[in-house]
Amino acid sequence: MNTLREIGQLAEHYDIAIVGAGPAGLSAAASAAELGLSVLLADENPAPGGQIYRAITTTPVADKCVLGEDYWKGGALVTRLERTAAAYAPGCTVWSVAPDETGGFELGLSLGGQARLVSAGQIILATGAQERPFPIPGWTLPGVMTAGAAQIALKSSGLVPSGRTVIAGCGPLLYLLAGQLAAAGANIVAVLDTTPRRNWLFALASLPDFLLSPYLAKGLKLMLQARRKLPFRTGVTALAAEGTDKVTSISVTHGGRTETIACDALLLHQGVIPGINLSNAAGCAQHFDAVQHCWTPTVDDWFASSIPGIAIAGDGAGIGGAESAALRGEIAALDAACRLGRISEAQRNAKAAPTQAELARSLRGRRFLDLLYRPAETFLAPPVDETIVCRCEEVTAGQIRDTASRLGVTGPNQMKAFLRCGMGPCQGRLCGPTVVELIAQAHKVSPAEVGYYRLRPPVKPITLGELAALPPTEAAVKAVVR
Amino acid sequence: MTAQKSISEADIVVVGGGVVGGAIALGLARSGARVTILDEGDVAFRASRGNFALVWVQSKGLGMPEYAMWSRRSAEQWHQLSGVLSEEAGIDVAHSQPGGFMLCLSEAELEQRRQVMQRLHNQMSLADFPYEILDHGETKRRLPDIGPDVVGSVYSPLDGHVNSLKLFRALRDATQRRGVDYRPNCTVDTITPRDGGFLLRGAFGEIAAGKVVLAAGLGNARLAPMVGLDAPVKPSKGQIIVTEKTAPFLHNPMVTVRQTDEGGVMIGDSQEDRDFDTVVRQPILSVMAERAVRMFPRLAGLNVVRTWSALRVMSPDGFPIYDQSLSHPGAFLVTCHSGVTLAANHVLTLAPAILSGGLPDTLDAFSARRFHVPAHA
Amino acid sequence: MFRPMHELKAADALGFTLDGRAMTARAGDTVAAALLANGVEACRQTPVSGAPRGPYCMMGICFECLVVIDGVGNRQGCLIPLQQGMRIETQAGRRQPDAVRA
Numbered sequence: 001m002n003t004l005r006e007i008g009q010l011a012e013h014y015d016i017a018i019v020g021a022g023p024a025g026l027s028a029a030a031s032a033a034e035l036g037l038s039v040l041l042a043d044e045n046p047a048p049g050g051q052i053y054r055a056i057t058t059t060p061v062a063d064k065c066v067l068g069e070d071y072w073k074g075g076a077l078v079t080r081l082e083r084t085a086a087a088y089a090p091g092c093t094v095w096s097v098a099p100d101e102t103g104g105f106e107l108g109l110s111l112g113g114q115a116r117l118v119s120a121g122q123i124i125l126a127t128g129a130q131e132r133p134f135p136i137p138g139w140t141l142p143g144v145m146t147a148g149a150a151q152i153a154l155k156s157s158g159l160v161p162s163g164r165t166v167i168a169g170c171g172p173l174l175y176l177l178a179g180q181l182a183a184a185g186a187n188i189v190a191v192l193d194t195t196p197r198r199n200w201l202f203a204l205a206s207l208p209d210f211l212l213s214p215y216l217a218k219g220l221k222l223m224l225q226a227r228r229k230l231p232f233r234t235g236v237t238a239l240a241a242e243g244t245d246k247v248t249s250i251s252v253t254h255g256g257r258t259e260t261i262a263c264d265a266l267l268l269h270q271g272v273i274p275g276i277n278l279s280n281a282a283g284c285a286q287h288f289d290a291v292q293h294c295w296t297p298t299v300d301d302w303f304a305s306s307i308p309g310i311a312i313a314g315d316g317a318g319i320g321g322a323e324s325a326a327l328r329g330e331i332a333a334l335d336a337a338c339r340l341g342r343i344s345e346a347q348r349n350a351k352a353a354p355t356q357a358e359l360a361r362s363l364r365g366r367r368f369l370d371l372l373y374r375p376a377e378t379f380l381a382p383p384v385d386e387t388i389v390c391r392c393e394e395v396t397a398g399q400i401r402d403t404a405s406r407l408g409v410t411g412p413n414q415m416k417a418f419l420r421c422g423m424g425p426c427q428g429r430l431c432g433p434t435v436v437e438l439i440a441q442a443h444k445v446s447p448a449e450v451g452y453y454r455l456r457p458p459v460k461p462i463t464l465g466e467l468a469a470l471p472p473t474e475a476a477v478k479a480v481v482r
Numbered sequence: 483m484t485a486q487k488s489i490s491e492a493d494i495v496v497v498g499g500g501v502v503g504g505a506i507a508l509g510l511a512r513s514g515a516r517v518t519i520l521d522e523g524d525v526a527f528r529a530s531r532g533n534f535a536l537v538w539v540q541s542k543g544l545g546m547p548e549y550a551m552w553s554r555r556s557a558e559q560w561h562q563l564s565g566v567l568s569e570e571a572g573i574d575v576a577h578s579q580p581g582g583f584m585l586c587l588s589e590a591e592l593e594q595r596r597q598v599m600q601r602l603h604n605q606m607s608l609a610d611f612p613y614e615i616l617d618h619g620e621t622k623r624r625l626p627d628i629g630p631d632v633v634g635s636v637y638s639p640l641d642g643h644v645n646s647l648k649l650f651r652a653l654r655d656a657t658q659r660r661g662v663d664y665r666p667n668c669t670v671d672t673i674t675p676r677d678g679g680f681l682l683r684g685a686f687g688e689i690a691a692g693k694v695v696l697a698a699g700l701g702n703a704r705l706a707p708m709v710g711l712d713a714p715v716k717p718s719k720g721q722i723i724v725t726e727k728t729a730p731f732l733h734n735p736m737v738t739v740r741q742t743d744e745g746g747v748m749i750g751d752s753q754e755d756r757d758f759d760t761v762v763r764q765p766i767l768s769v770m771a772e773r774a775v776r777m778f779p780r781l782a783g784l785n786v787v788r789t790w791s792a793l794r795v796m797s798p799d800g801f802p803i804y805d806q807s808l809s810h811p812g813a814f815l816v817t818c819h820s821g822v823t824l825a826a827n828h829v830l831t832l833a834p835a836i837l838s839g840g841l842p843d844t845l846d847a848f849s850a851r852r853f854h855v856p857a858h859a
Numbered sequence: 860m861f862r863p864m865h866e867l868k869a870a871d872a873l874g875f876t877l878d879g880r881a882m883t884a885r886a887g888d889t890v891a892a893a894l895l896a897n898g899v900e901a902c903r904q905t906p907v908s909g910a911p912r913g914p915y916c917m918m919g920i921c922f923e924c925l926v927v928i929d930g931v932g933n934r935q936g937c938l939i940p941l942q943q944g945m946r947i948e949t950q951a952g953r954r955q956p957d958a959v960r961a
Contacts, residue, residue, distance in 0.1 A: 044919055046889070046940045051918055058887055060865060091938070096764060108764060117764070130920050142900035142913030143860055149917035152937075153861060157885060157892040162862040184864055245911050246900050265860050275920070283761070391915075392922065394907045407654050408664045411524020417531040418651040420744075425726060425787050425922040425933070451524055456762045456789050460919075461933075464725060464749075465782030467764075468772035476765035479752040480773065481591070726933055727906040727953045745906060745953045783957040785933055 001082045004089040007111040010118055011087070014040040016336050017107055017120035018329075019094045019278065022050020023322045024314025025126030026077040028329035028336075033084035035337045040120065041081070042092040042109060044460070047156075048078050050128050051148060052322040055156035066183045067155060068176070070218070070322070077326060096457035097123055097282040097310065105309060108457065108470075115466035122309050122336040125279050126329055129272040129315035132294070132375065134169060135382045135389050135397070135434050138241030139268065143248075147177045147269035160184045163264025166250050168192035168239055171271040171373040175222040178230055190261050191226065192252050193234045194270065196376040203371035213365025214323075237378065241266050270375040274316045277427060281455040284310060288448035291370050292319055293380075294433065295452045301356075302335035303328055311336060319370075320363050327359040381437040389438070390431035392424020400435060404442035411451045412436055425461060428453045488687040492518035492663065494837070495682055495691040497670050497705060500530035501646070501821040502828060503697035504653030508570075509833020510695075511660035518689060519657070520668040520682065527700055527717070527758065530821065532792020534722060534750045535646035535742070536735055537823045538582065540613055540638035541598060547605040548847040549801045552827060554611065557640050559826035564644075566829065571655035575648040576743035582641025583616075583625065584737045585632050585777050592634045599636060613638040627731060631776040643735040645743050646822050653825075670698075673708040675810040680709065693812040695836060699795045702817050710809035712850040713817050717793035719756045721766050723749040723774075725784040732778070739774050739781075747781060749774045753794075760791045794819040797853075804832070804848040806841055814841070815850070861895040875945040884941055891917060891924040891936035894947070902926050902936065903950035925950045931957075 004010055016032050018025045021043035029041040049056040053074025061067055081088070089111060096108030104121045131146045138144065147167060153159040160181065165188050167178050178191050226232070238253035242260070249262045273294035276286060280297075285306035289296040296318045303311045313332040314325035331352050338348040382389065385398025403409050403418050412428075412435045415421055421435050422428035428435075432453050440447045458467075496507045499521030510517045539557050543550025557579065564577040586592035596615055603609055614637045621635040622628055658664060668686040673694060680694045694709065696702045702713035727745030741747050752766045767789055775782045795817055797803050802818030814836050818824055835842050863885065872883045877899060884893030891914040894902055901911035903925050914924035917937045924936035929946050932954035936947075 044938055046938075060885065060887070062865075066864075091940075098761075098764065106764070130918070131916070140910065140912060142911055145914065146916050149915060152917040153892055153895060154864075157888045157896065158864040159861040159892060159896055160864055162860055162898075246913075391912075392907075394905060394910070403651075407651070407658055408521075408666050409524075410666045413524050413531070417528075417647050418654070420647070423788065425785070425925075426920060427788070429920045430916075454525070456791075457764070458786055458789065461726070461785035461787060463782065464723070464771045464775055464784050464786055467723075467768055467786060468775045468782065470764065470768040472769045472772065473765040476752075476763070476769045479754045479766055480769045728956045729953045731956055780956045783931065784954070 002087045007114045007116045014038045014120045016122045018124045020126035021048040022128045023326040024329035027326040028124045028333040029086045030081040031330045031333035033086040039086035041088045044093045060158040093460045095460045110462045124332050125312045126314045127275045127316045130275045132271045132273045134268040134270050136239045137387050141247045143246040144241050144266045147267040150267045160186045161265040164189045165265045166190045166263040167267045169269040170195040174269045175226040178226045191230045191232045192236045194236045206368035210365035210368035277459045281457050281459045303332040324362040330355050381441045389434045390421035393420040395419045395421040400438045404439045412453050491690045494693040496695045498697035505825045505828035506833050507657045507662050509829040511662050513834050513837045518663040521666050523667040527793050537642040539640040544602045546801050556824045556827040563826040567652040571652040573652040576645040579642030580734050581639040582735045584636040595636050627778050629779040695814045697816045709813035710807040711815045715795050718796040719754045721752045721791045723789045726787050762789050762791050803850045804845040873943045877947045888941050890939045893941045904952050906953040
């Protein structure tokens with residue numbers, strides 16, 4: 001592996017460029033490099049691992065029990081990549097992916113404050129997942145973070161919440177984090193479980209499959225451990241973070257009763273959804289996945305998107321977890337090599353077959369989890385008007401509801417024009433799903449009918465100076481200087 | 483989303499719910515008409531969501547002095563419109579008219595602008611349009627942040643800007659409060675003249691109206707012939723960059739750089755004929771960014787938060803088209819690429835005229851008939 | 860609001876300042892993690908209402924951990940590794956455009 005620290009060290013062209021160094025990106029890069037392809041693996045984080053294997057090579061948390069055995073599996077992915085000739089660029093932001101004139105692609109990259117355009121024959125987006133927005137009153141107060149954020153602080157810096165800590169929401173990661181933080185010595189004063197009880201009804205049909213899955217043992221163990229050791233409250237139907245300059249307490253309603261719990265940190269989580277900003281801006285088709293309840297890029301069995309030459313591997317193309325992400329990266333890399341003519345279709349199929357079988361096994365039981373931990377509508381479309389939905393532009397649920405119903409706005413793009421939601425630096429990542437949900441509710445239609453933001457490059461900020469320093473074309477000059 | 487099939491009537495149907503359609507609908511409703519707006523959905527070619535938000539007069543109207551007069555008149559009425567919107571919708575659209583600059587980055591550019599301004603003012607009736615050609619020193623005195631590459635500028639005190647998204651929302655909000663029936667996701671398939679009125683049909687159902695105003699932007703090209711009108715408009719692609727919010731430092735708008743009331747700096751405006759392609763392209767963005775940074779070097783460190791492209795609605799000569807159908811009176815056509823600048827005219831002058839049955843004489847020159855007769859000597 | 864699990868070894872410590880206050884954190888921390896480790900909760904005020912905000916996602920997507928680093932505003936603290944001697948400041952609302960470069 002060749003680690004690139006400066007933008008000038010990048011080559012002009014790579015056979016394949018992979019965005020994101022989580023499990024999918026790491027295994028895609030290793031697999032492609034092992035096939036003899038020239039590979040660029042670009043990642044905006046300072047070290048490989050993505051979120052799940054965050055800081056796998058650098059974590060100061062030496063006690064292996066704290067992060068759990070699954071975390072340490074990530075090391076093998078990095079070791080495998082290290083043995084190859086792939087180029088790995090940490091701290092490198094990919095802000096644009098666009099088709100070029102030659103049938104390949106042009107990537108806009110930024111590293112160390114300098115932008116550069118690099119071409120690649122094939123692209124694999126392995127940009128992973130983000131936590132689903134969890135808009136409750138007061139969620140913008142300092143001291144309120146995502147559960148994933150606390151996990152990142154733990155993995156990469158060995159930091160543990162120091163005061164009274166409340167964890168709220170639903171989903172497997174919530175229990176995992178509760179267990180990890182407890183093991184690291186955090187003072188968890190409450191775990192507030194928002195899993196709607198009726199979800200069991202929908203999930204039950206998928207239970208037989210789940211019982212055969214690798215999730216079972218792991219999931220049950222996590223949940224039981226957490227429940228046994230930690231102060232759990234289930235059936236939570238309303239949450240509000242309280243405080244003026246920082247969170248000082250949380251108001252929680254469960255079983256028709258509301259209580260206030262004093263806290264210094266509130267960690268929120270209600271599942272993860274694909275991070276779609278780059279694929280959306282690149283023009284890849286996406287659809288609303290009704291089971292996972294989120295917008296998802298549309299891919300085929302080889303994880304190829306609607307744009308030939310762009311594949312989307314890992315959780316960025318639908319949530320499947322770390323193990324499946326690595327397998328999906330592997331399969332996508334084989335297909336990319338095939339598209340580049342380095343291996344035949346028959347070779348691709350033969351090489352991929354065992355990985356595909358393993359993938360099917362790893363995804364078993366996923367549907368049960370998706371249905372069981374689907375967030376309650378009240379946490380997807382906040383009922384309290386004052387709840388901030390767009391954190392960047394400070395747009396509230398009430399404004400969005402009023403604009404949808406009174407001004408007849410039926411989609412998020414018009415909403416954005418009227419209220420500025422999604423126009424801030426996060427580019428809709430933290431408000432998009434909620435805006436769609438609120439519009440859907442106002443017009444009594446499904447989120448699928450409402451649509452999603454149309455995103456444009458740069459998907460991550462670059463400076464005007466960086467943009468200005470990129471080479472112009474004659475046609476472009478003509479279009480601007482008139 | 484599909485609207486339920488329905489059959490209904492209105493005094494006037496405005497086809498198109500953008501800034502142009504919204505302005506006309508507001509003017510009509512203020513004059514007492516029962517108005518319905520038929521609009522497309524969330525994903526549509528919407529110049530109203532993508533424009534640069536100038537209220538601009540300088541350099542407009544070369545080849546058609548009436549357009550210069552019409553633009554100036556609207557700029558002058560904009561204060562009144564701003565008041566109307568504030569009163570009716572409770573929204574301050576951040577209109578200001580501090581005078582605008584066109585900055586030139588080479589002697590050739592400046593010379594070309596000088597000639598354009600000269601030719602413009604040689605046209606009859608425009609002699610009193612105020613403007614100044616400024617050298618680097620004088621430009622720097624008025625805009626201290628300019629870079630050394632700015633050789634000079636054209637300044638006009640008539641120019642200003644507005645928050646066009648707030649304008650868009652204020653128009654929608656004010657029309658809603660005035661009882662205008664706004665119907666999204668109602669693409670009009672056909673318009674049939676009937677019994678001295680019109681029947682508009684689409685997947686939404688049908689609606690009968692005494693009058694119809696076509697304000698559908700690029701969609702006018704398809705709709706106009708159905709009522710004996712002509713709208714030979716084509717898309718002209720423009721791209722825009724906007725930066726993160728920054729403390730106010732640019733008081734005046736430039737034709738290609740302006741700071742919004744919210745703090746973001748907008749940088750435009752490219753022009754390309756690419757049919758209906760709206761993909762944002764990096765080389766154009768880079769040229770725009772490079773010129774903006776040369777104009778104002780302190781912009782270099784600002785982060786770009788968004789870029790977008792939109793399609794201008796361009797007639798063959800670039801000027802607006804205002805028409806009433808000769809064969810089917812009561813059918814009106816409004817199309818322009820300066821819906822923001824002209825919004826004041828559309829609300830305060832054009833709409834009342836449409837309601838009273840005819841366009842004002844000042845708009846004779848804007849008929850699409852100009853594309854069918856040999857030009858005057 | 861956060862504390863390190865392990866005591867900071869002098870060899871691993873980097874010194875920096877927040878709004879002029881001297882702080883130390885572990886080499887390898889991002890700027891946002893370094894602030895959390897020092898008990899900092901709010902690192903900016905929003906450009907819209909001036910409300911205080913602190914790190915929220917720690918993975919580069921929420922833009923809540925924006926700070927001024929060595930004079931450059933609106934930098935994402937969670938993506939930037941801490942360096943010895945960094946001058947970090949609270950991002951107070953809208954960013955100031957850079958001074959004119961000669």
